[in-house]
Amino acid sequence: MDMNREKAVELFKEFNTSASLYNHALAVEAVMRHAAEERGYDPDFWGVVGLLHDIDYEKYPDEHCLKAAEILRERKWSEDIIHAVVSHGWGICSDVQPVHEMEKVLYAIDELTGLITATVLVRPSKSIMDLKVKSVKKKWKDKRFSAGVDRSIIEKGAALLHLETGELIAMTIAGMQKAAPELGLAGE
Ligand SMILES: [Fe+2]
Numbered sequence: 001m002d003m004n005r006e007k008a009v010e011l012f013k014e015f016n017t018s019a020s021l022y023n024h025a026l027a028v029e030a031v032m033r034h035a036a037e038e039r040g041y042d043p044d045f046w047g048v049v050g051l052l053h054d055i056d057y058e059k060y061p062d063e064h065c066l067k068a069a070e071i072l073r074e075r076k077w078s079e080d081i082i083h084a085v086v087s088h089g090w091g092i093c094s095d096v097q098p099v100h101e102m103e104k105v106l107y108a109i110d111e112l113t114g115l116i117t118a119t120v121l122v123r124p125s126k127s128i129m130d131l132k133v134k135s136v137k138k139k140w141k142d143k144r145f146s147a148g149v150d151r152s153i154i155e156k157g158a159a160l161l162h163l164e165t166g167e168l169i170a171m172t173i174a175g176m177q178k179a180a181p182e183l184g185l186a187g188e
C-alpha cells in the first residue's frame with residue numbers, strides 16, 4: 001500500500017465523521033509537514049503521521065492509541081507510522097515514548113494546535129496570518145481558556161525537542177499558517 005496522503009485522508013474519513021476532528025488532523029498535518037521541511041525530513045511522511053494520529057478517537061475514545069495501532073496494522077501501514085501514532089499518547093493513553101524526532105514533534109504540537117486555533121477564533125480578525133507568539137502565551141497563562149489543553153504536556157514536548165515554549169509556538173503557528181484557508185483560519 002502506498003503511504004500517501006490520499007489514502008490517509010480516506011482512512012481517516014472512514015473512521016471519523018466529526019468536522020472538528022478532521023480539522024484537527026489537518027492542523028497537525030500542516031505543522032508536521034512544516035517541521036519536516038525545516039528539519040530536513042520527508043514532509044509527505046511526517047504529514048501522513050499527523051493526519052492519522054487520532055484515527056481511532058471518534059469510535060474508540062476509551063481505547064485511544066491502542067485501537068489506532070490495531071487499525072493501522074490491519075491496513076498494512078508501516079510500523080514506524082504506527083509507533084509514531086501510538087507515542088503521541090505517551091503517559092496519556094500509551095506507555096510508548098516518543099523516540100524519533102518526528103514523534104517528539106507530534107507529541108509537542110498536538111495539543112498546541114488546539115490552543116492556537118482557539119486563540120485565533122477569539123481574535124476580531126479570525127486570522128492566523130499575523131498571530132504573534134505573545135498572544136498565544138497570554139492565552140497559555142489563562143488557565144480557564146481552552147482548559148482542556150494540557151499545558152504541561154506541551155512543555156514536556158518542548159523539552160524533548162530542546163526548544164523554548166516560545167520557539168515551539170512560533171514553529172506551530174508557521175506550520176498552521178501554511179494551511180490557513182483549509183483550517184478556516186485565514187480571516188473573514
Ligand atoms: Fe490523540
Ligand SMILES: [Fe+2]
Nearest residue numbers: 024053054110
Ligand atoms: Fe490529536
